[in-house]
Amino acid sequence: MLIFIALLYVFLASGLIWFVLFPTGRAWVSRGMFNLRGVLARRRPGWQYARQQSGAALEQSAIDWRTRLVDGARRHRMLLAVGVPLILVPSLLALVLSNPAMLPIVESSNAMPDQQIAALLAGEQLVPPVALPPDAFSTREVELVRPMLVNASRNWGLLHPDFSDRLLLAFKIMKEQHGYDMALLEGYRSPARQDELAGAGGHVTNARAFQSWHQYGLAADCAFLRDGKLVISEKDPWAMRGYQLYGQVAESLGLTWGGRWQMMDFGHIELRMRGVMRR
Numbered sequence: 001m002l003i004f005i006a007l008l009y010v011f012l013a014s015g016l017i018w019f020v021l022f023p024t025g026r027a028w029v030s031r032g033m034f035n036l037r038g039v040l041a042r043r044r045p046g047w048q049y050a051r052q053q054s055g056a057a058l059e060q061s062a063i064d065w066r067t068r069l070v071d072g073a074r075r076h077r078m079l080l081a082v083g084v085p086l087i088l089v090p091s092l093l094a095l096v097l098s099n100p101a102m103l104p105i106v107e108s109s110n111a112m113p114d115q116q117i118a119a120l121l122a123g124e125q126l127v128p129p130v131a132l133p134p135d136a137f138s139t140r141e142v143e144l145v146r147p148m149l150v151n152a153s154r155n156w157g158l159l160h161p162d163f164s165d166r167l168l169l170a171f172k173i174m175k176e177q178h179g180y181d182m183a184l185l186e187g188y189r190s191p192a193r194q195d196e197l198a199g200a201g202g203h204v205t206n207a208r209a210f211q212s213w214h215q216y217g218l219a220a221d222c223a224f225l226r227d228g229k230l231v232i233s234e235k236d237p238w239a240m241r242g243y244q245l246y247g248q249v250a251e252s253l254g255l256t257w258g259g260r261w262q263m264m265d266f267g268h269i270e271l272r273m274r275g276v277m278r279r
Contacts, residue, residue: 126168128156158188160217163271181225189214219270
């Protein structure tokens with residue numbers, strides 16, 4: 001799809017430049033419009049005769065077009081030598097350097113963790129942490145950063161088993177290697193809640209129902225616990241450092257981290273599986 005878009009862009013940009021910069025381009029378009037009007041004006045009965053005439057006219061037009069194209073390329077070869085790279089190079093660079101993972105809805109291949117992580121996933125029997133009391137999610141700090149969080153689902157049983165295992169392993173690594181206690185803010189999200197959050201504005205989410213991996217139990221929003229209280233805001237240097245470490249750990253487990261998106265969501269991770277999200 002990206003290749004098709006790049007080629008379409010090159011074709012349209014080349015045609016526009018030819019029309020704007022070269023008199024032959026404008027003349028060719030003018031003649032084409034004039035000939036089309038003439039053909040339409042001269043229509044008469046007799047489909048067989050019309051087909052023969054049209055076929056001959058199209059054949060002659062194609063020959064004339066190829067001749068004019070070759071002649072134009074020869075006359076303007078210096079401009080073409082400069083213009084074509086200016087059009088192609090940015091398109092090809094954008095195609096090569098594009099990162100589909102930066103788009104929250106795009107499905108990527110299911111990244112596999114390294115052998116050590118795979119062994120941990122296979123051997124560990126991790127259990128979800130003890131659930132926090134509801135009032136932990138209704139403090140003033142939490143409401144300022146994540147409004148409407150108190151009614152979110154934190155039921156680990158609604159998460160996809162593969163994703164749940166990786167998320168629990170991320171929690172374990174963050175605790176043992178980096179000293180951060182983590183908490184699940186929201187896991188599975190119903191389509192109705194997704195639409196409700198989208199209706200609150202783009203600063204909350206741009207995804208409508210079934211456009212988020214939350215609806216498939218393959219995404220989670222998480223934060224940190226410090227002295228028994230939730231710390232969500234990345235304005236806290238300690239929390240920001242934690243988010244950076246959390247992103248590294250999540251990506252090592254084959255997960256996608258929202259901290260790399262244009263609309264950054266540092267506490268969000270997801271597991272993108274092919275064939276799950278239907279667009």
